[in-house]
Amino acid sequence: QQPVQSPQAVILREGEDAVINCSSSKALYSVHWYRQKHGEAPIFLMILLKGGEQKGHDKISASFNEKKQQSSLYLTASQLSYSGTYFCGTEALFNAGGTSYGKLTFGQGTILTVHP
Amino acid sequence: GAVVSQHPSRVICKSGTSVKIECRSLDFQATTMFWYRQFPKKSLMLMATSNEGSKATYEQGVEKDKFLINHASLTLSTLTVTSAHPEDSSFYICSARERDRGYEQYFGPGTRLTVT
Numbered sequence: 713q714q715p716v717q718s719p720q721a722v723i724l725r726e727g728e729d730a731v732i733n734c735s736s737s738k739a740l741y742s743v744h745w746y747r748q749k750h751g752e753a754p755i756f757l758m759i760l761l762k763g764g765e766q767k768g769h770d771k772i773s774a775s776f777n778e779k780k781q782q783s784s785l786y787l788t789a790s791q792l793s794y795s796g797t798y799f800c801g802t803e804a805l806f807n808a809g810g811t812s813y814g815k816l817t818f819g820q821g822t823i824l825t826v827h828p
Numbered sequence: 829g830a831v832v833s834q835h836p837s838r839v840i841c842k843s844g845t846s847v848k849i850e851c852r853s854l855d856f857q858a859t860t861m862f863w864y865r866q867f868p869k870k871s872l873m874l875m876a877t878s879n880e881g882s883k884a885t886y887e888q889g890v891e892k893d894k895f896l897i898n899h900a901s902l903t904l905s906t907l908t909v910t911s912a913h914p915e916d917s918s919f920y921i922c923s924a925r926e927r928d929r930g931y932e933q934y935f936g937p938g939t940r941l942t943v944t
Binding site: 714742744746752753754755756759761799801803814815816817818819820821 | 934
């Protein structure tokens with residue numbers, strides 16, 4: 713099942729903050745966050761592996777509530793370069809040939825637009 | 829490090845022909861590679877997971893005889909779209925993961941396929 717992201721779109725002025733949420737109906741092994749610019753491949757932002765984990769670099773951080781099966785991405789003091797579509801990817805493990813593998817299922821994306 | 833390349837970046841072909849897309853990990857050994865397709869303004873949809881030396885695992889609804897995947901070595905996976913039709917037109921993106929590097933997936937730049 714595809715995780716659900718909210719909001720679907722956000723419009724900000726430079727310097728404003730935003731929060732993007734990602735929730736799943738299934739237990740999560742990990743949550744990955746990516747940003748994609750139009751016509752380009754997704755760029756990895758961060759992974760959260762443990763419930764309660766929080767990570768961040770620069771002004772982008774994220775949290776992972778394992779019990780609630782939710783993750784949130786926090787963008788503070790947004791810059792023009794933050795514009796793009798943000799995807800969360802939730803990872804579940806599956807077995808093939810006796811070995812366990814992880815595979816990502818991506819949310820529908822959140823379009824973030826930052827104006828000067 | 830962790831660079832993934834795709835070739836070609838763009839291909840236009842006639843209906844009925846077959847197209848091969850290559851995905852290479854340039855500076856690491858990709859024990860697992862993933863193939864996604866993405867329609868305009870939509871999320872990435874996982875097509876299949878391939879592990880070096882074993883058959884690919886296809887997602888439900890993906891025709892394995894239509895989309896042939898060969899993970900020939902630890903640095904190369906190929907996706908062949910056989911007897912392509914206009915509805916196969918899409919953005920195809922591969923990603924690669926190395927077990928010892930952890931859980932991150934590194935994405936290639938994508939291949940835009942247009943079938944006329």
